[in-house]
Amino acid sequence: MRTGWSELALELDRGSIVPIYRQMYERLRELILAGALPEGTRLPPERSLAERLSVNRSTVVHAYRDLAADGLIEQRVGSGSRVAALGGGGRPDRTSGVPWWVTLPPWRVGQFPAVLGELAASEHGGLIAFVQGVPPAEPSPLADLSRSFARVGGDVNYVLTYGDSEGYAPLREAIAVRMRGRGCPVDPRDVLMLTGSTQGITLVAQSLAEPGDEIVVEAPTYPGALQIFQIAGLRAISVPVDEDGMRVDHVEAILRTRRPRFIYTMPSIHNPTGATMNDDRRTRLVTLARRYGVPIVEDDPYGELADSPVPPLLARDAEYVLYLSSFSKTIAPSLRLGWLVAPRTIYERLLLRKQSYDMASSMYIQAGVRDYLETGYDAHIDALREELLQRRAIAREAIERWWPPTMRVANGDGYYLWGTAPRELRARVLLASAERAGASFLFGEAFFAQSGGDHNFRVALTPVARGAIAEGIRRIGEAAR
Amino acid sequence: MRTGWSELALELDRGSIVPIYRQMYERLRELILAGALPEGTRLPPERSLAERLSVNRSTVVHAYRDLAADGLIEQRVGSGSRVAALGGGGRPDRTSGVPWWVTLPPWRVGQFPAVLGELAASEHGGLIAFVQGVPPAEPSPLADLSRSFARVGGDVNYVLTYGDSEGYAPLREAIAVRMRGRGCPVDPRDVLMLTGSTQGITLVAQSLAEPGDEIVVEAPTYPGALQIFQIAGLRAISVPVDEDGMRVDHVEAILRTRRPRFIYTMPSIHNPTGATMNDDRRTRLVTLARRYGVPIVEDDPYGELADSPVPPLLARDAEYVLYLSSFSKTIAPSLRLGWLVAPRTIYERLLLRKQSYDMASSMYIQAGVRDYLETGYDAHIDALREELLQRRAIAREAIERWWPPTMRVANGDGYYLWGTAPRELRARVLLASAERAGASFLFGEAFFAQSGGDHNFRVALTPVARGAIAEGIRRIGEAAR
Numbered sequence: 001m002r003t004g005w006s007e008l009a010l011e012l013d014r015g016s017i018v019p020i021y022r023q024m025y026e027r028l029r030e031l032i033l034a035g036a037l038p039e040g041t042r043l044p045p046e047r048s049l050a051e052r053l054s055v056n057r058s059t060v061v062h063a064y065r066d067l068a069a070d071g072l073i074e075q076r077v078g079s080g081s082r083v084a085a086l087g088g089g090g091r092p093d094r095t096s097g098v099p100w101w102v103t104l105p106p107w108r109v110g111q112f113p114a115v116l117g118e119l120a121a122s123e124h125g126g127l128i129a130f131v132q133g134v135p136p137a138e139p140s141p142l143a144d145l146s147r148s149f150a151r152v153g154g155d156v157n158y159v160l161t162y163g164d165s166e167g168y169a170p171l172r173e174a175i176a177v178r179m180r181g182r183g184c185p186v187d188p189r190d191v192l193m194l195t196g197s198t199q200g201i202t203l204v205a206q207s208l209a210e211p212g213d214e215i216v217v218e219a220p221t222y223p224g225a226l227q228i229f230q231i232a233g234l235r236a237i238s239v240p241v242d243e244d245g246m247r248v249d250h251v252e253a254i255l256r257t258r259r260p261r262f263i264y265t266m267p268s269i270h271n272p273t274g275a276t277m278n279d280d281r282r283t284r285l286v287t288l289a290r291r292y293g294v295p296i297v298e299d300d301p302y303g304e305l306a307d308s309p310v311p312p313l314l315a316r317d318a319e320y321v322l323y324l325s326s327f328s329k330t331i332a333p334s335l336r337l338g339w340l341v342a343p344r345t346i347y348e349r350l351l352l353r354k355q356s357y358d359m360a361s362s363m364y365i366q367a368g369v370r371d372y373l374e375t376g377y378d379a380h381i382d383a384l385r386e387e388l389l390q391r392r393a394i395a396r397e398a399i400e401r402w403w404p405p406t407m408r409v410a411n412g413d414g415y416y417l418w419g420t421a422p423r424e425l426r427a428r429v430l431l432a433s434a435e436r437a438g439a440s441f442l443f444g445e446a447f448f449a450q451s452g453g454d455h456n457f458r459v460a461l462t463p464v465a466r467g468a469i470a471e472g473i474r475r476i477g478e479a480a481r
Numbered sequence: 482m483r484t485g486w487s488e489l490a491l492e493l494d495r496g497s498i499v500p501i502y503r504q505m506y507e508r509l510r511e512l513i514l515a516g517a518l519p520e521g522t523r524l525p526p527e528r529s530l531a532e533r534l535s536v537n538r539s540t541v542v543h544a545y546r547d548l549a550a551d552g553l554i555e556q557r558v559g560s561g562s563r564v565a566a567l568g569g570g571g572r573p574d575r576t577s578g579v580p581w582w583v584t585l586p587p588w589r590v591g592q593f594p595a596v597l598g599e600l601a602a603s604e605h606g607g608l609i610a611f612v613q614g615v616p617p618a619e620p621s622p623l624a625d626l627s628r629s630f631a632r633v634g635g636d637v638n639y640v641l642t643y644g645d646s647e648g649y650a651p652l653r654e655a656i657a658v659r660m661r662g663r664g665c666p667v668d669p670r671d672v673l674m675l676t677g678s679t680q681g682i683t684l685v686a687q688s689l690a691e692p693g694d695e696i697v698v699e700a701p702t703y704p705g706a707l708q709i710f711q712i713a714g715l716r717a718i719s720v721p722v723d724e725d726g727m728r729v730d731h732v733e734a735i736l737r738t739r740r741p742r743f744i745y746t747m748p749s750i751h752n753p754t755g756a757t758m759n760d761d762r763r764t765r766l767v768t769l770a771r772r773y774g775v776p777i778v779e780d781d782p783y784g785e786l787a788d789s790p791v792p793p794l795l796a797r798d799a800e801y802v803l804y805l806s807s808f809s810k811t812i813a814p815s816l817r818l819g820w821l822v823a824p825r826t827i828y829e830r831l832l833l834r835k836q837s838y839d840m841a842s843s844m845y846i847q848a849g850v851r852d853y854l855e856t857g858y859d860a861h862i863d864a865l866r867e868e869l870l871q872r873r874a875i876a877r878e879a880i881e882r883w884w885p886p887t888m889r890v891a892n893g894d895g896y897y898l899w900g901t902a903p904r905e906l907r908a909r910v911l912l913a914s915a916e917r918a919g920a921s922f923l924f925g926e927a928f929f930a931q932s933g934g935d936h937n938f939r940v941a942l943t944p945v946a947r948g949a950i951a952e953g954i955r956r957i958g959e960a961a962r
Contacts, residue, residue, distance in 0.1 A: 345582035
């Protein structure tokens, strides 16, 4: 059986960070699931397709292998690859004799499957890499933190134990006290310790929604969250962000006609724009949440670093706001420690699922951080806030000096600058030439659930030495010219 | 609308550790989903149901609240509770104005929802509590471990970083070397570091299967795994364990007619029985896996502690065996550090989902453990193995002396003793009187996916002082008489 296969287009973007084999896989998958390549259609032999598309044969082999792993095609030695018979949901019946990895459930990966890994990965070669959202090396928490860990590391009760799944009680208490200081009515029993706030995003994605459900996200937003929502099978509806934060009028328009499971927002020092939502929008957002019965997931890893701190959304509504934060940006990412504040109506449900992820977050880490909160944290946060201001000032001065006037960054606060390249310059092209000039950053598309961001890019000011910022900015300017 | 509600039975087990409100919830849920209580059926007022069943009113309030949270009933002030209109899958349409937590997706919890928390929780009052699977306080790894952490804690690259999601490369290398020493052909690239092996169980449950899929488990087996499979919506088919391990003949019978997604087994020092699968069964199991195209998930947190170590199943088949292990039982649970060895066919899929759980496992912990593997681990493991042998000998001697001859424990190795109470004595009843006598343990039902274990119980020998073992065993014997 032959269809008009040879006429079908397989457009590949050779400038993308998405590997070519993965792009081929995605295009073919769409064609198969859309019925454009019906059951039994013979795919071109690997070698001839590779030649036609000018790619390595191994690229095609890879793509076919992944299609087979998703059960979308069948590969038989001698007779090549054919589109498989799809049962409901695109999964073929499993039959004896087929290797188990061929018939696995569908694998949901986003447009940029590597993005979480990219954000986690270690630094690249000799570039001035404005990529990762790690804290600056100075001011350093290390000396005080080491002392805290030395104090707890000799105690059996902090080391040879799992601890409670809710978290270490004195740490939950300390966090509740601090959150009350920020205007939020938090009881220690409302606090659930997390192994980083990434865990919290997956926790709410899996507990509050089911695959196929819709949610509301900002555009742009944190790419790690987009990847998590994709893996959880959720469909993101995007709402733009401007310098006053999320466009709440768009949220209202969506809630009038759709039933999203939750609204994911970073209202304070938004990643990547640095924007903080204004008071008016905050009031409207929580009003809408209550009126339409849709909870807000407030992701707040940066809020404590604000030059002029604003109370979290949680301060306005503790029933409709689930609050997430982390010590990754304020102390150190290697702690893998964050927390969630949830209303009683949902707490137990979240707790049981959190247990299924890792029983409990490390008691040793929790006890060490609790000690550090009392001994080094406040001074460190003050110094870090000051450091961020200085880094932003250095970067802005360099931008004024070195960038073409048509290339600008958004006003904002915190770790990142959100740039917009001139109309004729795509950010991926800018990145390629910046890398040649010796600087790198993240291009904008990864921050959007749907299209968008072609001309945007994020410059992280913290992973490089302070003294290298101006030179890195200069190199990006050189690349733009 | 009235149905024959008042005649419907609501059987409650007052001896169960499942809270009464949860039992009520479960029974009512079954009746609603089975159609025995159709849409619109008015539930009895809380007060009158409480009186009829002789429970507190708050118990009924709790149960109704959870039913409402699952969208199974509607509660209106003034008109009481009615069975809701159910759409497909038992979820009612979400309508504006209903609080968001009422219309959440169905909440899957097991028969013993608190069991993971119980396993993680800190010790109970003044009892000799043979409950948790924590390492003994002696031999202590703490001094060497503290030194290892002191060595890495001052380094920015170990603290102010996320590290790679796959794990810290030198640690993966060290693990691969050790696994090769145990007969497994492991390349460092096959190793995925985990935040405890609990994370690995959830990882395979969510990556290899979909809600509604079947899997094969042992009976008895680790209750934490059962809870995870329940939350993931998987249906467990049980296979008995005897003193030579899993009954592989039963596995074969199942594979002839069913298509489970994977076989979950602890072939070395099985939890709770302490059994190690014999050579013959190991050979048959991997043969079956390959013949029927069903992967094996080998959970091996205790294997290195065996008095006469046996190579893992992974040594026999690296394509059909996914291997999980942990440092929780060999060093310390508070490290929350484990690892997975997976074939290339599935590695990337697991990696992306692991990223969605917590980006990467703590780099600080990983670097510290890597240092400890070189400086303290081998001596510690040897001492720990010896300590376990001594504890088992002490316990067996006390059992001979103090227990009725009709109450026995299985032969085995490792942390636990698996007891069988006499025919006329249920283990829960034994537990209640043991607690009065000043000792506790885990009763057997939690270790079974289906029925079973009424007369079994698990005695963990490690969480108590060595000197308290004999006295604790004596108290259990006293309770049995």
